[in-house]
Amino acid sequence: MNIQKTFTSPDLPLEDILNKVEEGKTQIPEFQRGWVWDDDRIKSLLASISLSYPIGALMMLKDGQSKSRFKTRLVEGVELTTIPLPEMLILDGQQRLTSLYQALKSNKPADTRDNRGKSIKRWYYIDIEKALNPNFDREEAIISLPEEKLLRNFRGEVIADYSTPEKEYETQLFPFREIFSSSNWRAGFNKFNKYNSEKVELFDKFEQEIIKRFEQYQVTVIQLEAETPKEAVCQVFEKVNTGGVALTVFELLTATFAADDYSLRDDWLAREKCFKKNKILSKLGNTDFLQALTLLATRARREQQLKDGVSLDDATAISCKRKDILNLTLEEYSKWADSLTTGFELSARFIHTQKIFSHRDLPYTTQLTPLAAIMTILHDKADNDGVRSLLAQWYWCGVLGELYGSSVETRFAKDLLEVLDWINAGTIPTTVSEASFNPARLWTLRTRNSAAYKGIQALLIRTGAQDFRTGISIDDQSYFDEAIDIHHIFPQDWCIKQNIPASRYNSIINKTPISAKTNRMIGGNAPSVYLCKMEKSAGIDNIRMDSIIRSHVIEPKLLRENDMNAMWQAREKALLSLIESAMGKSVLRSWSDSEEIFAESEEADDEL
Structure with missing residues (x-):
């Protein structure tokens, strides 16, 4: 069986790749985020090429009649009056190519960042003598200069000036922007030094050991065919994207x-x-x-x-x-x-x-x-x-x-x-x-991280739950005005004093929609205490309060007697009835399951 290859991977001269960038024939798909390499990484990249070290493969998509049809933009720093249709789109290697283009081909300083992340503009140079000295690390030979090519002290005073070609010749700092057209710079360098034989020989050696490496440097370019489907292009991009941020x-x-x-x-x-x-x-x-x-x-x-x-x-x-x-x-x-x-x-x-x-x-x-x-x-x-x-x-x-x-x-x-x-x-x-609902799930619903927990809150409000203090049904107006949330029926402090396990008193069975103000009035008191307190402060008689309590599918007598066990069993059945009504189907009730969970109630909830 012949399997059609969907990509090629030729080695191409770095200069040719950058020329395509400069001509606008190689562009960036619009979905690529802008992402600037810092100054140190650019210097390290230049040092690697000067030593003929690999800088990693690039990945591009052949465009033309591509099925991808992405909007594209020029590589940062490229300025063209007429923008051609791209022949290649950069999928991986955007920052390497952007950095190399701005450092080696552009007539403007490169946009980069310092080690604190501050945006800066830099020209890149290589110290000829240091580059040829084996005792120097290559990165030490590469320097970057500010946009005006002046170095200043902390008082802002100029301590070094590299702003003219003559200053470059004098300090023997070769500008990387001349790396692919070094003959003019060489001529100026030789003339400045009055054709001194030692200086001529020095530059000859520099040309052979450094400049030639850039001129002859080859980069592996993985080229996806134009027919590559859009989703495949996007998937490939995300797999190889060195920016580290998924699109x-x-x-x-x-x-x-x-x-x-x-x-x-x-x-x-x-x-x-x-x-x-x-x-x-x-x-x-x-x-x-x-x-x-x-x-x-x-x-x-x-x-x-x-x-x-x-x-x-x-x-x-x-x-x-x-x-x-x-x-x-x-x-x-x-x-x-x-x-x-x-x-x-x-x-x-x-x-x-x-x-x-x-x-x-x-x-x-x-x-x-x-x-x-x-x-x-x-x-x-x-x-x-x-x-x-x-x-x-x-x-x-x-x-x-x-x-x-x-x-x-x-x-x-x-x-x-x-x-x-x-x-x-x-x-x-x-x-x-x-859809099915296991009754035992009521015992493990303890936080609003669960959809069913939030759902039961809504079912209680839908059933007509009224606030314990105001007696007002919890509709949208009271919900927002009174800051309604699910709070404990038997308060947490009271339960702790009664040695009731947290996994039990935090269950949805012991919670109901109550306003924040009402919850503060409940405090840590037993239900028999806080109900009397609320009846007195709000002017609610026993009959009306019992009606309010029933709106939460709670049996008033059991709550007034602080009988948590009996209330628990009755409310569990009532909540299951609400659930059955909402789902339009019966819930298979297995009380033995509930008893088993109660016996193991100290175990951690899988949601906590």
Whole structure:
């Protein structure tokens, strides 16, 4: 079998490579971040070449009719009136080539940084005598000078001047910018020294041992073929990128769209500004948006292909993986971006009806992605009571079944297809059929790191939980005005005095939504004490307080008697009933499991 090679790796003269950079025939793809090498690294690079040491292979992509179609820019320092189409794009070696071009070819000082990270401009020179002296380390022979080529003391007084060719000749500092055209500098050097035979011989030796090394230096260049797919180019770039910072799919797609003079970044910033005004969408990321849009685009492609007679097996798969996002076209983005923005807003409105009021309390940010895509397709149909009930069941199965924690891209695609089919009288989605809740999980839900923990908080608010002190239902207004959060029912200090294990009193079974002010009034008191205190200060009678307590699915009598064990068992059953109602399916109750967890309650929670 003949396997077509996707790259070549010739050794090319350094001077030829830099000439291509200078002519604009070798450019940088726009997705490459600017990243400046410091002064010491540039000197070390020049020293390595002067000793014919390897500086590592470069990696480039042949452009021309490339499928990649990235927007490109000139290497920093290159100035051209007319910019040609690139023949090569630098994938790895940007900083080496930028540093070498600015030090060896540019007529301007190189942009670099000092050891404190401060931006500086430097000219690079090599001391001829030190370079030829074997007792000197080569890097000691290479110096960099400020832009004005003057050295000053701490008072700003000039202590050395290298600002003219004559000063260079006098101090025998050879400028690296003359390395590939040294004849003129040699002529000036010889004339300055009145053709002194020792000086002529010195430069001859310098030319043979240093200059020739630069002129003859070869660099291995791995050249990817122009037909290399875009996702492969991006993957290769990230594997070899010596900058050490992975590119996001948004940055890569931004570079692709820029080739069509479209600023994806500006478009996103405008949308992000609107999203930030929404408490639920305030932290929505550009990758989340692109994933949802890719779901819609691949679904549309698939539907069109099926209409055109393409078989089900051969049609485009609905997907939003990295490679699928990178294959988005600008036409597809423009088609779906506005309607998807509305879809996210409809999703936030729906989530708000489930009594989740802010991004902080979203069980899964990831579940917004398929939900927004679904809402974009449904639009007004999502307001129908029957449709909204199905969406709620799907949503809570995802949350309480804890199905959106990892490997979510495949689930995104299945949910978009299956939920829409379900709403149109199809079969139950996999997320709903697969979801299950183990009663024992209630004992291990202890922090808001868990989606199910946040979900149960929302279910309690949705059920009509009222604040112990104010008696006001916890809706969005009271949620933000009163700083509602989940707090202990049997206070932590009281539990510690009763020798109750932390793993038990920190469980969601012993927690409920309460305002910060109410929680401060509870303090570390027993329930029998703080309930009386609250009734007295707030003017609440026993009957009304019992009603408030029941709104948290707590039996008032057990709380007033400080009977944590009995309250625990009763509330566990009540919470499971809430969960069953939200998921639309029964929970397999196994009390022996709960008893086993209680017996081992000193063990650490896997979330802590």
